[in-house]
Amino acid sequence: MSALRARCPDCRTLTAVAIGPDYQCHSCGREFTAGLVRVPRAWGAGGETMADAAAIELPYPEAALIEEEALEEQVATQARTLPERPLVLGGCCCSHIGAIRGLAARGGRLAVVWFDAHGDLNTPETSPSGNAWGMPLRMAIDSGAVAAADVALVGARNLDPPEVAYMGEAGIDDDLDRALDRCDRVYVAFDADVLRPGELAVFMPEPDGPTLDEVETLLRDVVSRRPLAGLGLTGLRDDADPAALLRLAAAAGL
Template sequence: MRLADGVAALRTDLPASATTEVAVPLEAGDDQGTGIARYSSVRLVRERLTAELADADGPFVVVGGDCSVSTAGLETALQRHPGAAVVWFDAHPDLNSPATSPSGAFAAMVLRAAIDDGAVDAGRVVLAGARSWDDGERAFADESGLRSLAVDELDDPAALVEAVAATGADAVYVHVDLDVLDPADLDGLLDPEPFGMRPAALVGAIRALRTRFPLAGATLAAYAPGAPDTEQAADDAATILRVISALR
């Protein structure tokens, strides 16, 4: 419900004529034997979002929910731009599988699923700001040779741009889980991790990417305010809108 509150709070600041809402089922759903918690609901949202994105004209930005909303965005964008790289701004690498996940939450498996399903090659993925790893995620990253830039490396936007250029990409998909930011700078984080990026560094990195590469699509996920109608929530919204503006 905090995620629902977050997207509702942001909705009023998004351009009405360019924004489409996708309904999310209220029921929890079940795993249907997949090892993925609430799999039936995750699949339904994926199907609904994929249908909406099929009509998107040009690059799009998916806003709201947890990181699982990136599944439909990634698949759609990479079908249109098969040479695109993926930049994954996230405190967590989201590289678990049903076999390695401690929680069974698909939000922690999204990037791994995209790689395993062939939507994107691991060699065209750059993790940005990840600082909380599960053992299975670390093992997969090491085996696949996936590139990861630490928070301090992202102070220079050129480092990220060059890492993406080294993949040979001709476009970029940008995923932003807001917990890539430091909790001192954004209050409404679903799963905060200390020592994150500063907002100015995140905005600067996105702008540098967009200057160098066409945008194939983007996701902004996991805004979860504790109380939407507070002064802190207003400060959060200002920060998030700067990020969305950089993406658009």
């Protein structure tokens, strides 16, 4: 499916056409603030319900469906087919890698605000599980798509010792001022397990964490400081409430 033409969520025809970062349906006249990119993969063992969550219905034009058989192919295809302002619906957090790579290639300095109860900073050598979904933020940094200095990791509370060590070496923390300071745009990677358990149906809940209301306030703060390049929603179960996801998207300006 072309990154310029998408399926309208209202009339279901392929007539929602990108006009700058927005979409307009030439059949029913609706206008939308982002193109929806579905990435129904979970790169690890037992993540089927997380992958199925990429099929949750959201009222944005469906600009791309990424179903590659290998992670690097997924990343390359996603980076190549991103709409100008994507709303990514995963799958696991590996669906953020292609979004970051594609957005970073468009010029200017890209910040990444990564909301997650986990660090996602492991490597194949340090990962206790071997699941790739515990590595995507480190992959994005090590590939050069985003600098560690331009990353804020918000809400992390279950970190492996090698991740803690790496954060100290790389200077990564939850400081939005530091991460956004020299950047032109921001991509928000939102693993829903950052939320307090019970706020939303997530694949890997962790005790404590912010409420949905608190996260909405944080998202509004982020996009008040830098233009939003895109938003990714991951780490969900397939019974997650679409209304809560729409609240997050609205808080980010979509």
